[in-house]
Amino acid sequence: MSDAVLIRLSGITKTYGSGQAAFQALKGIDLVIEAGDFVAVMGPSGSGKSTAMNILGCLDVATSGSYEFEGVKVEQLTRNERALIRRNYLGFVFQGFNLLARTTALENVELPLIYRGEPAAERHAAARAALKQVGLDGWEHHTPAELSGGQQQRVAIARAIVTRPHVLLADEPTGNLDSHTSQEIMNLISGFNRDLGITVLMVTHEPEMAAYAKRVIRFVDGRVESDRRNGEDA
Template identity: 75%
Template sequence: MSAQPLIELIGVTKTYGQGATALQALKGVDLTIEAGDFVAIMGPSGSGKSTAMNTLGCLDTPTTGQYIFNGVHVETLTRDQRALLRRHYLGFVFQGFNLLARTTAQENVELPLLYRGEPTKTRHAAAKKALASVGLAGWEHHTPAELSGGQQQRVAIARAIVTEPTVLLADEPTGNLDTHRSREIMELLWGLNVDHGITVLMVTHEADMAAYAKRIVHFVDGVVDSDTRNPNPAGLAQHATDKAAEVSDVA
């Protein structure tokens, strides 16, 4: 018998408003995501991809249907219970970096742990480790104004993974970056997925960024129009090259 999927959406609908003004954003979505997958979610404006991402992130609830996360029926949870699920299992990265302007990179990364009530020493150590894992060792005391766009997004990713989430949800994570920085961020997400086992769900409208994913799901008119495996993710060759270089450096 196969293991239970990490995430299942079964017949999920989402309707905003009532009566003649009602808008059905999702019209019966079925989607299964295995632990350790890297899924790019694509689709035109109004296709339902953002609503699906909000549902997966427990930021919104289905009108009908089931959302099962690691065996738990999320649609039956209270607001507080969904908040706990987000806090302990999910990390979020957005197109806008959403960093606090007057605080350092370290302080920004520590925020989720502060909300958890973790002691100062634990917060400091975890934030430093998270920043190092995204290539920002030595940048802990710089404010966002002292960082490039790519570095700010790395801080945002460090903040998302400092709690060691099961799933990382990234909404247009390269939307504000140039091509070179976008590739850096995608290679970073690939490494978090492959080396750390974090399941990555990413909304993007850029085909060259979606090419890094192991799987590409297209939404059209509130339903999943296609769901295909990517046999040759863009991050695969670069990651292998980077790993070979690391081994060579050690040798």
């Protein structure tokens, strides 16, 4: 890319249903996100923030408007092509961890690499390195039931970053954690943004977590109500 723009949303709308039952979740979103940014997305339930994140994560498509990812118009891609963007460029962290219950930490972290078809030896090495990065060296063979909530979220973060994604999408990553563990997780995510240059897009309800971001975007009624750098006056 000739500039630092990673993501550009132009006039994005999303409508569910049709006729009298139609609900417009997004009402014309314009957004530019530069490579290396750390963006917290806030807003009340039903504001459209999760819908926007699903579109950004190529999990859903807009009803109208344009979504450019690294210069590629995502709305022109097939379902399989969008899956390739998810596989090769995006990492996901969820509130509920989404780990496979009977599978070790190492095997959970290897999953994205299996989908990529990487050889077993390389998968093992990359997964071990990712677990070490999140402070779980020595926990490779524990299953989720043998891990605390904070450790489970660390495994989920290791799984998200093992592919060295360009973008980490985190949906309420501290929603199920106590305040001390939440701070540890946010320090991890901030470190990956700072040290590895991974762009972070994070949905959160918590101002304390949004304070870790460089920029806070607030959604209200399907529109961007405000978009500020942290530290700017409201």
